[in-house]
Amino acid sequence: MTAPAVCIAGMGKIGVPLAVQFGSKGARVAGYDISAERCAVINDGRNPLHGEPGLDEKIPGLVVSQHLRATTDPRQAAGGADVVVFIVPVDIDATQRPDFGALDAAVDALAPHLKRGALVIVETTVPVGTTRTRVSARVASTTGMTPGMDFALAFSPERVSSGSVLLDLQRYPKIVGGIDANSTARAAEFYHQMLDAEILPVRDAETAEFSKLVETTYRDVNIALANEFALIGDALGLDTLGAIAAANTQPYSHVHAPGPGVGGHCIPVYPYFLMEPETADVRPPLETELAATARRINNGMAHYAIDRLAQALGTLEGTTVVVLGLAYRAGVRESRHSSAFGLANALIARGATTYVHDPLFSDSEIRAVGLEPPPSWPLACDALVVQAWHRQYHDLDLASFPGLRAVLDTRAVLDPGTVPSAIAYLTIGRK
Ligand SMILES: NC(=O)c1ccc[n+]([C@@H]2O[C@H](COP(=O)([O-])OP(=O)(O)OC[C@H]3O[C@@H](n4cnc5c(N)ncnc54)[C@H](O)[C@@H]3O)[C@@H](O)[C@H]2O)c1
Numbered sequence: 001m002t003a004p005a006v007c008i009a010g011m012g013k014i015g016v017p018l019a020v021q022f023g024s025k026g027a028r029v030a031g032y033d034i035s036a037e038r039c040a041v042i043n044d045g046r047n048p049l050h051g052e053p054g055l056d057e058k059i060p061g062l063v064v065s066q067h068l069r070a071t072t073d074p075r076q077a078a079g080g081a082d083v084v085v086f087i088v089p090v091d092i093d094a095t096q097r098p099d100f101g102a103l104d105a106a107v108d109a110l111a112p113h114l115k116r117g118a119l120v121i122v123e124t125t126v127p128v129g130t131t132r133t134r135v136s137a138r139v140a141s142t143t144g145m146t147p148g149m150d151f152a153l154a155f156s157p158e159r160v161s162s163g164s165v166l167l168d169l170q171r172y173p174k175i176v177g178g179i180d181a182n183s184t185a186r187a188a189e190f191y192h193q194m195l196d197a198e199i200l201p202v203r204d205a206e207t208a209e210f211s212k213l214v215e216t217t218y219r220d221v222n223i224a225l226a227n228e229f230a231l232i233g234d235a236l237g238l239d240t241l242g243a244i245a246a247a248n249t250q251p252y253s254h255v256h257a258p259g260p261g262v263g264g265h266c267i268p269v270y271p272y273f274l275m276e277p278e279t280a281d282v283r284p285p286l287e288t289e290l291a292a293t294a295r296r297i298n299n300g301m302a303h304y305a306i307d308r309l310a311q312a313l314g315t316l317e318g319t320t321v322v323v324l325g326l327a328y329r330a331g332v333r334e335s336r337h338s339s340a341f342g343l344a345n346a347l348i349a350r351g352a353t354t355y356v357h358d359p360l361f362s363d364s365e366i367r368a369v370g371l372e373p374p375p376s377w378p379l380a381c382d383a384l385v386v387q388a389w390h391r392q393y394h395d396l397d398l399a400s401f402p403g404l405r406a407v408l409d410t411r412a413v414l415d416p417g418t419v420p421s422a423i424a425y426l427t428i429g430r431k
Helices: 015-024 036-043 055-064 074-078 101-113 130-143 165-171 181-194 205-236 240-247 270-274 289-313 339-349 363-368
Strands: 005-009 028-032 068-071 083-086 119-122 152-155 174-178 199-201 320-324 353-357 383-386 406-409 424-427
Touching: 005 015, 005 074, 005 101, 015 028, 015 055, 015 068, 015 165, 028 074, 028 101, 036 055, 036 068, 055 068, 074 101, 083 101, 101 130, 119 130, 119 181, 130 152, 130 205, 152 181, 152 205, 174 181, 174 205, 181 199, 205 240, 205 270, 205 289, 270 289, 289 339, 289 383, 289 406, 289 424, 320 339, 339 353
Parallel strands: 005 028, 005 083, 028 068, 083 119, 119 152, 174 199, 320 353, 320 383, 383 406, 406 424
Antiparallel strands: 152 174
């Protein structure tokens, strides 16, 4: 079987490793992105992503052998492609409704260059129905081609995590669902060629879209439950983390960890997609009692955590507090929907001079998201709030922060025995 020509729309944290994976399997990959800078880095044979294993080694060779190139020109990207994969983001807007701007723009740009018989795959996480209604209609209206007849169309959720994408592509089954049986079969055949993972066809595109929302909403609801346990445990003076760890030794108990909220561009976003299906026969927002409650609980945790700190210090008015970690999780240079925002805003609202420190971001990058980096490091402060426990913090010396009176360890990562007795040590879920 000859290796296909593949166009991947979105050369981001997932699109680039995906291009490397497909290129390594012999596909001729054209990455399409609106960022000329991103395309230039790739065409230079350099890795645009930090901390994604395997890319530094593979990108130069793939570019030289012409298995990987990137372009801002939609014609060059999609013209002649056998397969077009969309992996541009769909986020939520300020009113928590899906923002399809990037996906619509990418579809509209590439569709005019789609060849008859091509396979189109949406990998971006989307509300149920998006592939069959929105994407299909846009391609059809731009090209005059009939979905299912003139081009195949499928959805295949991207289940990987940044930081381990190439490994995850091998180990997680690849779910595929098309708008018809032929589209499902063609997508399954494509991924058989491109991946070493098990391929898991499901009934249709909607089932595949739904599966990703099931996976992510499950985690959000699970974390909300852990947070509710922590609220109860803290009120009663219990060791909630110990109780969860003990409970999870039973094979049917999989309770996640409590924390200051849920960050990143997936878990706190996709429960809202569940409420906004893109189907003609259901009018959103859909009633989703449990998912909505979980969102509310998780969004409230930053205020709860800062309330605990305020109680320990008496007041936060006039204090100086440093949040450790802008990133939404340790080791990842991504701040979207990070709990750092909720914690910093709660501190500022209570009158604390608030700084956010992160070794993975420059001062100007921290300012660019509306937060203030510390003027010096380490600095005199009343409290530290552990938000993302980066490797660089592991040998942090609490004694080097003059005046430090409290540490709020929202991830329960410090050994309480190492915290000097003069410093109050607080967590969520452990006394
Ligand atoms: N990052 C993750 O850990 C992760 C995990 C699972 C699934 N996903 C899925 O992958 C999607 C993309 O995530 P990401 O982390 O790669 O995003 P990202 O922000 O790192 O990259 C997105 C890229 O798309 C480009 N882009 C934006 N609009 C475009 C357009 N109109 N045409 C072409 N390119 C455009 C941007 O310039 C950027 O390079 C997510 O929305 C999600 O559905 C991500």
